[in-house]
Amino acid sequence: MDFLSLLDISFFLLVAFGALVGIIFGAIPGMTATMAVAVCLPLTYALGLNHGLALLLGLYVGGISGGMVPAVLLNIPGTPSSITTTFDGYPMAQKGEGERALRVCVIASVIGGLVSAAILFLFAPLLADFSIKFSYVEKFLIILLALSVIASLSSNMLIGIFSGVLGIWLSLIGDYSTTDGGNGKTRLMFDFMEPYLFEGFSLLPVLIGIFGISTILLEAEKGVRSELSSSRMVIGKAAGVLSLFKGRLTNLVRSSFIGTFVGMLPGVGGSAASVLAYTQEKNLARDSSQMGKGAPQGLIASESANNALTGGALIPLLSLGIPGDSTTAVLIGAFTLQGIQVGPLFIPENADTWYVMIVALVFANFVMFFLMFFAIKHIAKVVMVPKHILYPIIVMMCVVGAYAINYGIMFDVWTLLIFGVFGWLIQKIGLEVAPLIIGFILGSQAEVYFVKSLESAGTLSTFFTKSPIAVVLWLLILASVVFSVVMSLKSRAKGRQEVLS
Amino acid sequence: MTISKKTLATVGSAVVLASMTLGTGAAMAQAGELRGNIRVVIGSTSTGADTYQNSSIVTDALAEKLDLNMKVDAVGASSAFRTLDRDSRGNTLMIFHDYAYLGYLYGVEGFSDIFEKYTIGPTVSINPGNAYLVPKDSPYETLDDIIAAVGDGETVRVAIQPGGVSEIGFSALKNAIAIEHPGQEDNLVAVNTGSQSDKNQQLFDDQVDVINGSVQANEQYTRLPEDDQKAMRFVWLTASQDTIEQAPEEGLGQTSREQLLEYVEPNANVTMGDDENFTFDKEFFFIYNKDMDPGIVEQIDEALAEIYEEGEIQETLKASFFTPNFRPSGEASEHLQEKMARYQEIIDNIK
Numbered sequence: 025m026d027f028l029s030l031l032d033i034s035f036f037l038l039v040a041f042g043a044l045v046g047i048i049f050g051a052i053p054g055m056t057a058t059m060a061v062a063v064c065l066p067l068t069y070a071l072g073l074n075h076g077l078a079l080l081l082g083l084y085v086g087g088i089s090g091g092m093v094p095a096v097l098l099n100i101p102g103t104p105s106s107i108t109t110t111f112d113g114y115p116m117a118q119k120g121e122g123e124r125a126l127r128v129c130v131i132a133s134v135i136g137g138l139v140s141a142a143i144l145f146l147f148a149p150l151l152a153d154f155s156i157k158f159s160y161v162e163k164f165l166i167i168l169l170a171l172s173v174i175a176s177l178s179s180n181m182l183i184g185i186f187s188g189v190l191g192i193w194l195s196l197i198g199d200y201s202t203t204d205g206g207n208g209k210t211r212l213m214f215d216f217m218e219p220y221l222f223e224g225f226s227l228l229p230v231l232i233g234i235f236g237i238s239t240i241l242l243e244a245e246k247g248v249r250s251e252l253s254s255s256r257m258v259i260g261k262a263a264g265v266l267s268l269f270k271g272r273l274t275n276l277v278r279s280s281f282i283g284t285f286v287g288m289l290p291g292v293g294g295s296a297a298s299v300l301a302y303t304q305e306k307n308l309a310r311d312s313s314q315m316g317k318g319a320p321q322g323l324i325a326s327e328s329a330n331n332a333l334t335g336g337a338l339i340p341l342l343s344l345g346i347p348g349d350s351t352t353a354v355l356i357g358a359f360t361l362q363g364i365q366v367g368p369l370f371i372p373e374n375a376d377t378w379y380v381m382i383v384a385l386v387f388a389n390f391v392m393f394f395l396m397f398f399a400i401k402h403i404a405k406v407v408m409v410p411k412h413i414l415y416p417i418i419v420m421m422c423v424v425g426a427y428a429i430n431y432g433i434m435f436d437v438w439t440l441l442i443f444g445v446f447g448w449l450i451q452k453i454g455l456e457v458a459p460l461i462i463g464f465i466l467g468s469q470a471e472v473y474f475v476k477s478l479e480s481a482g483t484l485s486t487f488f489t490k491s492p493i494a495v496v497l498w499l500l501i502l503a504s505v506v507f508s509v510v511m512s513l514k515s516r517a518k519g520r521q522e523v524l525s
Numbered sequence: 526m527t528i529s530k531k532t533l534a535t536v537g538s539a540v541v542l543a544s545m546t547l548g549t550g551a552a553m554a555q556a557g558e559l560r561g562n563i564r565v566v567i568g569s570t571s572t573g574a575d576t577y578q579n580s581s582i583v584t585d586a587l588a589e590k591l592d593l594n595m596k597v598d599a600v601g602a603s604s605a606f607r608t609l610d611r612d613s614r615g616n617t618l619m620i621f622h623d624y625a626y627l628g629y630l631y632g633v634e635g636f637s638d639i640f641e642k643y644t645i646g647p648t649v650s651i652n653p654g655n656a657y658l659v660p661k662d663s664p665y666e667t668l669d670d671i672i673a674a675v676g677d678g679e680t681v682r683v684a685i686q687p688g689g690v691s692e693i694g695f696s697a698l699k700n701a702i703a704i705e706h707p708g709q710e711d712n713l714v715a716v717n718t719g720s721q722s723d724k725n726q727q728l729f730d731d732q733v734d735v736i737n738g739s740v741q742a743n744e745q746y747t748r749l750p751e752d753d754q755k756a757m758r759f760v761w762l763t764a765s766q767d768t769i770e771q772a773p774e775e776g777l778g779q780t781s782r783e784q785l786l787e788y789v790e791p792n793a794n795v796t797m798g799d800d801e802n803f804t805f806d807k808e809f810f811f812i813y814n815k816d817m818d819p820g821i822v823e824q825i826d827e828a829l830a831e832i833y834e835e836g837e838i839q840e841t842l843k844a845s846f847f848t849p850n851f852r853p854s855g856e857a858s859e860h861l862q863e864k865m866a867r868y869q870e871i872i873d874n875i876k
Contacts (some may be wrong), residue, residue, distance in 0.1 A: 203719035357572030367745030
């Protein structure tokens with residue numbers, strides 16, 4: 025138990041400070057947990073490995089959790105993994121249940137985070153061995169599974185699929201790198217666009233634009249003056265939050281497991297975790313009719329999954345030396361800067377650091393919980409700020425965030441604006457935002473893994489015959505598609521009945 | 526006394542003009558020197574890899590020496606070049622390695638001739654760890670086994686990241702096979718992958734026979750028991766014997782320098798013809814905007830020369846398994862151009 029001597033008061037203070045700063049980063053649109061960790065990475069030189077990790081893990085947990093605040097209150101996902109939080113969070117905030125929604129998110133987050141920390145502690149090496157069974161084919165099928173739910177997220181299946189395909193198409197703009205199996209040339213653009221779009225559209229400006237700016241444009245259309253005098257948002261009561269979890273234990277545990285599982289697969293990404301958890305709840309829950317209209321079960325699925333990602337993404341990092349997501353890809357720098365190798369023998373050879381990390385992760389989750397649970401009352405008051413003051417501030421924050429995300433690229437600000445107007449337009453012409461954005465996030469990864477699978481095996485049959493895992497994934501995809509079709513037919517029949525009666 | 530708006534405007538304008546003149550004077554006085562916040566962009570997006578680690582060590586030492594605020598940003602190759610293109614003031618510098626010119630030789634999109642387009646700064650260190658590995662239960666015990674097998678018509682698949690440091694070793698191997706077993710070189714097949722994790726995964730899946738990796742990233746895998754699906758074995762380090770001999774005696778992890786020397790020439794030979802063997806030292810160096818003040822080039826050269834003379838940085842670099850290798854700008858540019866010409870030959874031979 026030598027590691028106990030490493031846990032002094034400054035260690036815990038650093039975790040707490042990290043969690044607080046992380047929450048702030050996560051809550052500002054355009055600032056992410058990855059950015060917070062990257063900014064503070066050089067500090068690990070001065071702090072030493074264990075104290076440095078304390079700060080970075082606090083930032084990681086806080087950063088992922090902070091994303092829920094703008095997602096619920098402003099319809100802007102603070103981080104890409106909180107997209108699905110907007111689906112039910114914002115409708116709840118509009119109904120005056122913002123504080124309630126945030127409390128549900130915080131509880132789900134802490135449970136997701138703790139479940140994944142426990143899984144990390146107990147099964148890391150075992151799960152790392154399992155994760156390497158997922159090669160290009162299996163990763164492609166997981167992404168396909170996440171994409172297959174596009175239809176079930178839409179009010180009209182065909183429009184949903186069309187929007188999803190449009191999102192995938194947008195994600196493919198830019199350089200098709202040779203490392204991704206491409207020819208190294210740019211595509212889907214004119215030559216003069218190359219200096220701007222060589223690497224395609226950046227994810228966060230697209231997200232903030234399509235959610236945040238378009239929401240503001242829609243609100244602006246209504247006119248600020250009347251809004252102020254009549255229906256300023258109310259906060260409402262947040263009592264009885266725990267009762268919302270009644271009967272939702274399966275959802276909570278399932279989503280936490282999905283988050284951990286997706287986190288441990290390098291290259292699949294955090295957004296896929298919350299999308300998968302959300303849609304599995306939609307497919308498997310007894311009553312999912314309210315999801316997307318302000319149902320707490322959607323928040324539970326989304327937030328427990330994206331926080332469970334933290335422990336999951338640390339599994340391949342600490343057991344294989346391979347980061348599970350973009351934040352752990354930066355976190356690995358803390359080890360390299362100290363000259364410490366991270367690989368399959370890291371845990372047995374650095375037992376003290378391993379225990380220190382687990383303590384920091386668990387403590388960071390508790391700090392995040394207490395900081396947010398008790399601050400929510402005040403945070404939720406954001407919606408009370410008159411919109412003519414609030415919206416210009418949001419736009420300014422969005423612009424700063426977009427400009428900062430790739431360290432000062434002005435085109436990212438234009439991307440924000442383009443997609444803000446585009447987001448407003450597509451809602452006007454009746455397209456669906458959620459499938460479009462999911463298509464955009466997962467599209468390029470799906471392509472990479474699809475092409476790489478073919479490159480490796482040379483035949484299409486590999487997708488069906490590669491492994492038993494592939495077969496199971498196909499069955500899940502099939503079930504998901506069938507469910508979507510059945511639900512669509514049911515709702516159409518219900519609509520017809522209503523018209524007849 | 527009343528002060529008219531006109532007087533106020535005149536005095537105000539005079540103050541602004543005076544401060545602008547003074548400001549310019551101050552700026553002019555400092556021309557030819559680094560000033561303000563300096564951003565060091567690197568050609569890798571990873572903060573866990575050697576470019577970031579090496580750049581951080583060098584940048585920190587330089588910042589301390591010059592008493593400046595300097596920060597390393599892992600933005601990736603094409604972003605780094607574009608950022609550098611935009612800033613001729615000297616507030617953006619770049620650190621990268623041989624990929625900077627190899628990318629051009631291999632015709633990678635977004636790469637141009639760095640010797641024409643930019644000013645080459647000093648070299649700072651070498652990562653001697655560029656390696657090729659096979660699964661621990663592979664039938665190929667040595668690099669010679671691989672060359673012989675390909676020469677006998679066996680297909681050997683090698684996972685590389687196309688267009689850079691990872692590919693040059695593959696090209697050299699292919700060239701060696703073309704020399705030793707003419708007509709058989711196409712049996713050595715490159716499998717294009719991306720990150721190190723992708724390459725490892727290809728090996729775990731039996732989709733490739735050999736992978737490009739590094740001592741730093743793969744050493745722990747070489748210590749796993751043979752029955753572990755993840756276990757690997759080094760067969761070749763591209764660094765020269767001289768470079769490895771400069772590494773700390775204890776090597777890296779639990780692999781000593783003595784053990785690493787088994788995987789370099791003369792124990793692992795890749796011929797280039799004419800009794801010359803291929804070696805490749807992955808070198809890190811500064812790249813500057815062409816229009817940057819030559820005074821800054823000189824200032825960095827001098828500061829680094831002093832830092833290397835003091836000797837502390839060598840210890841830090843060696844502790845992280847880098848070989849210190851300072852050459853001032855002019856010398857570095859000449860050296861790297863020679864290196865490029867040498868590798869150009871190999872690439873032309875196997876076209």
